[in-house]
Amino acid sequence: MKIIDLERKRILGMKNICIVTLVLIFILLFLIYIILSDYKENNKQSLLQVYENIKEDRKSTKTDLLTIDKVRDIKDKYKKVYKSKKLTDDNGNERKDVLNSELKEDKYIFRTIVANYSPISEYDPSHILDISNQQTNDFYKIRLDKIEQLIEDESRSNNLEVPPKEKTRILEDVSKMQKPLKYGYAEGYEVAGSIIGPFTKIIIIIVGIIIAPLFSEDKQTKMNEIILSTKFGKNKLTFYRILTGLLATTIIYLTGVTIFSIITFSIFGIQGGNLHIQGGAGYWFSPYNITYLQQFIINIVIGYIACILMAFITMFITTFAKKVTHGVIFTIIFTILMVVMELQKIHYLNYYFLNFLPWNLINYFNMYKTYYSYNLFGVQIDKIIFQPVVALIIILVAFVGILCRKKKTRYL
Known part of the structure; x- marks a missing residue:
């Protein structure tokens, strides 16, 4: 609809899309540079020689x-x-x-x-x-x-x-x-599995920053809100803005996943998707009998849920902000708190709280290598299922919270 398109362009116009794309490409190339450095066979070997060796290995089916x-x-x-x-x-x-x-x-x-x-x-x-x-x-x-x-x-x-x-x-x-x-040979999926977590965390930060102005207020957006709410109705405007946030998040995430897949697999190859993840040393002790391709799909789905969760939490937080800058600051503080609390490595804090927030939700390596599950009324539920489901429930709660907050807010 026109209102959604207008609101989307306000927070994620072509200029911002280009900036996001360049940032994601730069971050991904940096992560791949670190990975390629680990592939060096000796200190004298250049990254170009490393890449040539990988190209040679990729020929083996x-x-x-x-x-x-x-x-x-x-x-x-x-x-x-x-x-x-x-x-x-x-x-x-x-x-x-x-x-x-x-x-x-x-x-x-x-x-x-x-x-x-x-x-x-x-x-x-x-x-x-x-x-x-x-x-x-x-x-x-x-x-x-x-x-x-x-x-x-x-x-x-x-x-x-x-x-x-x-x-x-x-x-x-x-x-x-x-x-x-x-x-x-399955190095493409091995590398993808090792860097998709940090890469998705960058996407989460970007989503928070882009979405923050959606419900925050300043002189111009306040006037636009009054005009638009008069035309469409206050509740409809709030609903359309939530859809705008969902659309913008989807665009950012799909852009990131596309960049990630093209660059990573073009360098390391896409062979080995049908092989089990235990073939890699990092997942040798994993309890999950899944293939690399299945793991990649699971990571993509959970990553999308994490980004949507970040978007809805951001939208809810920024309904309390009086200015756009306040909304951005609130979002940055929330992100920093997630990072700091994760670094504490307190299991009970992670188990009962942080694992359901965006930052820990995409801690893929830990997810596949640990053995804990969740007990719900005597039924053991695997964390790969339970954590995303709880995240979806939080999204629903945030959605209701946004509607309630904006319903109480007066324009004048």
């Missing part, structure tokens, strides 16, 4: 099975390289070029094998040098045992008991993982 024989073969290759070649430079840094030339297509799954045999929360390839034949044969059993230990450690550190039935359910789900695990 080969997939393999992580059988016990494959684990043994990769372990033996590492032992051979370790004994015959220097794997560290003069500064003690790992010589990835030497190791990668020997492992070739198996260089990515090597990190997963190391994660399985390293102490929990550590990554040390030297631990696979001394593993016995029995430990090699127990490769998947060791994963299951470590996940059980992680559940107990998480329960102990958070002072939150995991019900025996829930623990049994998690371990049963974990044991259902495809064995032997199918693996292959």
Whole structure:
């Protein structure tokens, strides 16, 4: 409708869309620069050479099975390289070029094998040098045992008991993982999974800033509101502005997701979407038996809910603001509070409150690697379902709150 288009142009005109696009491109390129730096095989290698290596790896469409024989073969290759070649430079840094030339297509799954045999929360390839034949044969059993230990450690550190039935359910789900695990090149999805959280947080900040002037008042918008409310009715105007906020948020988010997908997958490739996330070392102990593509879709959906939640919270907060600048300041303060409270790492605060707010809602890495769930009237509900559902309820409450606030507000 015309009123929605007018209001959208007021807060998100072509100029602002261009600025948002440039900011998102810059942030994404910075994140990818950090990732590419980690791919360097030695200190002398340039980022262009790193990219050429990735392009070469992307040509491989080969997939393999992580059988016990494959684990043994990769372990033996590492032992051979370790004994015959220097794997560290003069500064003690790992010589990835030497190791990668020997492992070739198996260089990515090597990190997963190391994660399985390293102490929990550590990554040390030297631990696979001394593993016995029995430990090699127990490769998947060791994963299951470590996940059980992680559940107990998480329960102990958070002072939150995991019900025996829930623990049994998690371990049963974990044991259902495809064995032997199918693996292959999936760096595009691996990288996407590692940086989509920080990238979406930038989108959330942008959404808050863009939406803030929608209900805030100044001399000009106050006059426009009087004119428009006379023409359309006060309640209709409020409803149209809420729709405008939803539309603007959707435009910003879709712009961000499009930029993210095109740049990330054009550099790292889109292969491997049908492979399970456990093929990556970071998700080896994840209890979720999902593919990279499924994970990416889940992340996109939850990210959209988080952005809509930020938009509605911003609209509600700014109904209390008398000036546009006040609305922006209120939104910035709210964002800072979310960040600061998250940094406190207080489990009960996260569990009962912060996990339902935009900032923690998109803490994807933590979401896929932890084992807690929510108990609702005796029923255990997975956090990947429960947290977004509660966020949707908060959106509905904020929607009603905005309507009530604007209904009470007088123009003159």
